[in-house]
Amino acid sequence: MPSYVADIGIDFGSDNIRVYMPRKGVVIDEPSVVVFHRETELMLDVGDRGRELLLADPGSCIPVRPLIHGSIRRYDAALLLMKRIIWRVAGGRGFAKPRVAVAVPSCLSDVEARAWITVATEAGARGVVLLEAPIAAAIGAEMDILDARAQMVIDVGAGVTDIGVVAVGEIVLSDRVNTGGRSMNEAIQKHVRSEVGLVLGDMATEDAKIKVAVARDGFEPRCALVHGRDLKTGLPQQAILTTEDVAGAIGGKIEEIVEGIRCVLRRVPVELVMDISNCRVVLTGGASRMRGFSDIVSERLGMPVRTARDPEFCVIRGTGELLSNADPRMTKAIKSV
Ligand SMILES: Nc1ncnc2c1ncn2[C@@H]1O[C@H](COP(=O)(O)OP(=O)(O)OP(=O)(O)O)[C@@H](O)[C@H]1O
Ligand SMILES: [Mg+2]
Known part of the structure; x- marks a missing residue:
């Protein structure tokens, strides 16, 4: 039984959010969008379902992209999206808080890194590790x-x-x-x-x-x-x-x-x-x-x-491979942020 570094891997991109679970592979590939109600300002939905609402009734929806250039610009929306996603993959009855590995852009400042850790923790993660996108992309590109x-x-x-x-x-x-x-x-x-x-x-x-x-x-x-x-x-x-x-x-x-x-x-x-x-x-x-x-x-x-093959999936595939890889020469990349 391999010992996993984290229970789920997340590639939270400026356009798309992708989630990997060991033994299951990529379980979520959806737009990273949070849709709010124009008048009440309450969140209506996120991801695919948010986009469907937006297409059906654009007049009453405000779509928000939580990231700009890979950095968190709308903390509230990033948190709502992460919370929904974690709840969907690890939630339901018997909710066990998962450990989460998040792929992040290169050269993050300490403030940005802390923001990612806080978002994931507040969204329900029991532990958070960050992984720089280039190393995940390289692994995912074989x-x-x-x-x-x-x-x-x-x-x-x-x-x-x-x-x-x-x-x-x-x-x-x-x-x-x-x-x-x-x-x-x-x-x-x-x-x-x-x-x-x-x-x-x-x-x-x-x-x-x-x-x-x-x-x-x-x-x-x-x-x-x-x-x-x-x-x-x-x-x-x-x-x-x-x-x-x-x-x-x-x-x-x-x-x-x-x-x-x-x-x-x-x-x-x-x-x-x-x-x-x-x-x-x-x-x-x-x-x-x-x-x-x-x-x-x-x-x-x-x-x-x-x-690379399926280039948009390289970062999440590489993150997924690192979750379940026990080779310390590989897992040292996880601590590199
Ligand atoms: N065939 C294509 N031709 C041109 N652009 C494409 C094509 N397919 C996808 N894209 C572009 O790829 C981008 C999405 O790529 P990807 O999912 O890797 O981004 P992301 O991970 O959400 O963003 P980031 O990593 O920058 O935060 C979009 O801008 C989309 O327009
Ligand atoms: Mg990306």
Whole structure:
């Protein structure tokens, strides 16, 4: 019987919350949203059920995303969401308070780390450990993190891009850039507003981006019909969004991510430069799914790059693997925050 470091693993992302339980695998994969009633300000629901309420009756709902760029911005909403999630996976009758491992972005300040521990504890956790996203992502991407040779992993999420260099089970160097899929959506909204005079909602933007976006030339162009509100008349209006429009809007965001990676590469200790030059950079996180994303990163860095399988699940898979791993060379990563 393995001795578990924690009973559940949580990847609380800017867009999605995912939960892992030993022997069960990923049991929750839902939007990290808390929906409040517009008038009473009471919480209506969270996650999938919150989104359903929002779609059914947007007029009486206020959706709140507890995190911005991977950091807690609405403590009340983060606590409500965490409480619901813990209750759902470990709750019901005979509620036994679980020990929880939470994957967090790299380079957290002490204040941020304490905020995560307080949220999880107040939400019902009996014990809390934090785990930096790059190490979890590397494990979930099936990298051999115990290898003495340094390797690079980049998790491109919705709110934050975590960049890590890992070797012998630890993060040697890491940093984060506050750019991800959500900043790309905002760039698309800004572009459509100024060029077409149309105000796009978050869901319409997200759907159109996933359908048409490319990170570089050479991919089949596509287009999407988007519905929004005309800036001048205030009336519902529609427009066609093309691959070219979107590529122009998000190009700067992709460059910000590439520049963030370059900054980390410049800080790699000279003893590890050779390892990094010979390694294949691994991309994880939902935004790395964009067509051409791995190609542009590879071209800009002049290094081979691969995207992990099911990239948005790497952090939660890696967190889950660490929960049940008794190898002290692996579990030392858990104490690293
Ligand atoms: N095919 C796709 N093309 C472009 N972007 C995509 C695609 N699929 C998912 N994304 C983007 O991936 C992001 C979600 O990824 P993920 O679930 O890894 O983020 P998160 O963990 O919630 O956020 P973070 O780690 O930044 O706090 C969203 O911004 C979404 O738009
Ligand atoms: Mg994430």
